Amino acid sequence: MAQTSEKHHHASQLGASAIAPPAGLDALPPPAPALHHLRDDHTFDSQLGSAAIAPPNGEASLPPQLPAQYHLTTEPTSSTQQQPIKRFQTPPSTAPDPIPKPSSQPIPDNHTTTSQLGPSAIAAPPQTASLPSPLPAQSHAASDPQSHETQLGPNAIAPPAIPRPEPSEAHDETETEDLTFPTLPPFPSTTPTAPLTRLSLRKLLARDADEEQRLWTASRDLGFFYLDLRDAGSSSSEIDGPALEASIDALFALGEEVFALPVEEKQKYDFKDQGSYFGYKGLGAGVVDAKGTRDGNEFYNVSKDDVLGVSDKLPAPGVLRAEEARGLLAGFVRRGHAVVSLLLRVLEERLGVDLRGLHRLEKESGDQVRWVRAPAREEGEDEGEEKRALGEHTDFGSLTLLANRLGGLQILPPDSKTWTYVRPLRHHLIVNLGDALVKFSGGQLRSNLHRVVRAPGEQSRLPRMSLVYFSRPEDDVVLRDLTKGEHGASAEGGVTAKEWILRRALGRRVGGDYGVSEGTEGGRV
Ligand SMILES: O=C(O)CCC(=O)C(=O)O
Ligand SMILES: [Fe+2]
Numbered sequence: 001m002a003q004t005s006e007k008h009h010h011a012s013q014l015g016a017s018a019i020a021p022p023a024g025l026d027a028l029p030p031p032a033p034a035l036h037h038l039r040d041d042h043t044f045d046s047q048l049g050s051a052a053i054a055p056p057n058g059e060a061s062l063p064p065q066l067p068a069q070y071h072l073t074t075e076p077t078s079s080t081q082q083q084p085i086k087r088f089q090t091p092p093s094t095a096p097d098p099i100p101k102p103s104s105q106p107i108p109d110n111h112t113t114t115s116q117l118g119p120s121a122i123a124a125p126p127q128t129a130s131l132p133s134p135l136p137a138q139s140h141a142a143s144d145p146q147s148h149e150t151q152l153g154p155n156a157i158a159p160p161a162i163p164r165p166e167p168s169e170a171h172d173e174t175e176t177e178d179l180t181f182p183t184l185p186p187f188p189s190t191t192p193t194a195p196l197t198r199l200s201l202r203k204l205l206a207r208d209a210d211e212e213q214r215l216w217t218a219s220r221d222l223g224f225f226y227l228d229l230r231d232a233g234s235s236s237s238e239i240d241g242p243a244l245e246a247s248i249d250a251l252f253a254l255g256e257e258v259f260a261l262p263v264e265e266k267q268k269y270d271f272k273d274q275g276s277y278f279g280y281k282g283l284g285a286g287v288v289d290a291k292g293t294r295d296g297n298e299f300y301n302v303s304k305d306d307v308l309g310v311s312d313k314l315p316a317p318g319v320l321r322a323e324e325a326r327g328l329l330a331g332f333v334r335r336g337h338a339v340v341s342l343l344l345r346v347l348e349e350r351l352g353v354d355l356r357g358l359h360r361l362e363k364e365s366g367d368q369v370r371w372v373r374a375p376a377r378e379e380g381e382d383e384g385e386e387k388r389a390l391g392e393h394t395d396f397g398s399l400t401l402l403a404n405r406l407g408g409l410q411i412l413p414p415d416s417k418t419w420t421y422v423r424p425l426r427h428h429l430i431v432n433l434g435d436a437l438v439k440f441s442g443g444q445l446r447s448n449l450h451r452v453v454r455a456p457g458e459q460s461r462l463p464r465m466s467l468v469y470f471s472r473p474e475d476d477v478v479l480r481d482l483t484k485g486e487h488g489a490s491a492e493g494g495v496t497a498k499e500w501i502l503r504r505a506l507g508r509r510v511g512g513d514y515g516v517s518e519g520t521e522g523g524r525v
Helices: 023-027 145-152 201-205 209-221 241-259 263-269 304-308 323-351 435-440 457-461 482-487 497-506
Strands: 071-075 085-089 197-200 224-228 279-281 298-303 368-374 388-393 399-403 409-411 428-433 450-453 464-470
Touching: 197 201, 197 209, 201 209, 201 224, 201 323, 209 224, 209 323, 241 298, 241 323, 241 368, 241 464, 263 279, 263 298, 298 304, 304 323, 304 368, 323 368, 323 399, 323 464, 368 388
Parallel strands: 197 224
Antiparallel strands: 071 085, 224 428, 279 298, 298 368, 368 464, 388 450, 399 428, 399 464, 409 450
16 A cells, blocks of 8 residues: 655644634644654554563662652442542642533433542533434534533533434343444444443443443453443433434544545644654554554544643644534543543442542543544455554553444454454444553453454445544553552553653554564563
């Protein structure tokens, strides 16, 4: 596949308070702010390996790198908790919080509350529930900007009002309904697929004990599961499954616009040479193996902190700088992060460690939204050829929320030598754990190898796009075994999440050192 190199700048990315700059600014994108220069990549998050980095000699134990303001305390357990949770607490910040917290709102029964989601959870504003669906491609418009502004403060981007689908019956595992995507060629019925557990966001919100146990088991044994978004949450809480699904639909349409830009325009936003982790990666600008075989996809990475105003805005193409686009991204980020917080709560209760306190929405982190796009199979290309769009990797961060429509994602199940497709299911996210959770849990949780190949069967005739929300620990968090308290050793000798992402990311760009790009695969912690 020919490499497309282009170069642009990103501007838009999302910024925070930001709303679309005047039209003329498109032509002169400012350089990426230094803040985002982690050095690398683009990449794959995970991709980059982990353990790979040479541990410095021995001084792995204490967390001197943990910012001084973190104090370790122990909280009483709730009835469902397995172990006491050691929480990292931060003193009140003197810096202004870029994300104003709304006052608490009444929450209906069975729905999560801000306090259940942890201190970092921020309530999303109410959505308009009555508009017709489906969403037209570019019509993710807010209905009442004023009310959003009041709740979120002047600097925050208001998530757009998302039309909600008609309410439907609650769903369970025995249902036989169609979970395929009606406008796409079907995933072939004969292609073997991985048996991911299907979890219900609605049940997890209701603190269903069986569902929480299934989440724990799936996180430990495979590190991949489905999450059914239907009937989960409400428009008055930060968890709103249908609104999250609607924002995913709208972001697929926005992603098409981004990738449809001329290559020269997109390439302006490849910040690799400036050491930035965010922005564009062209087709073939990464490698999928140690031989240096070029990858077969393009990415566009948008920083959570940019979208929410936690950090400076990066340059971005006009289509991403538009107020509507930024609002849409902000809504997706808030809703995605809220789902992550809910899942982390279950894991932290089992582990007896504080995870949500290391993943606060308003703190700087490598969290990002990514669009991934691989071109359609070309005429005459062998249909069966397993062309790798994205090489095998484990994700670097904590939890990854993945919206797939076409097949192509494959996992290497534990103790198997056979790469196996994951079937995309409508109304569901695919969720996987990343290396940070392996490290925090002292190896109890699993970050499974996966890769992206050509979509199977007829599906390969279409370009494949997927949308991802990567959650990662806050930049300053030291990657170490938290279950051992303050003395948990770190294989990386106390490297922070931000440092590690940088090291890993370098490995899988063209010209990088593939040998240092491995993650927690192979049993490394
Ligand atoms: O596109 C996909 O389905 C998976 C993408 C992925 O694994 C990644 O970007 O880390
Ligand atoms: Fe991945």
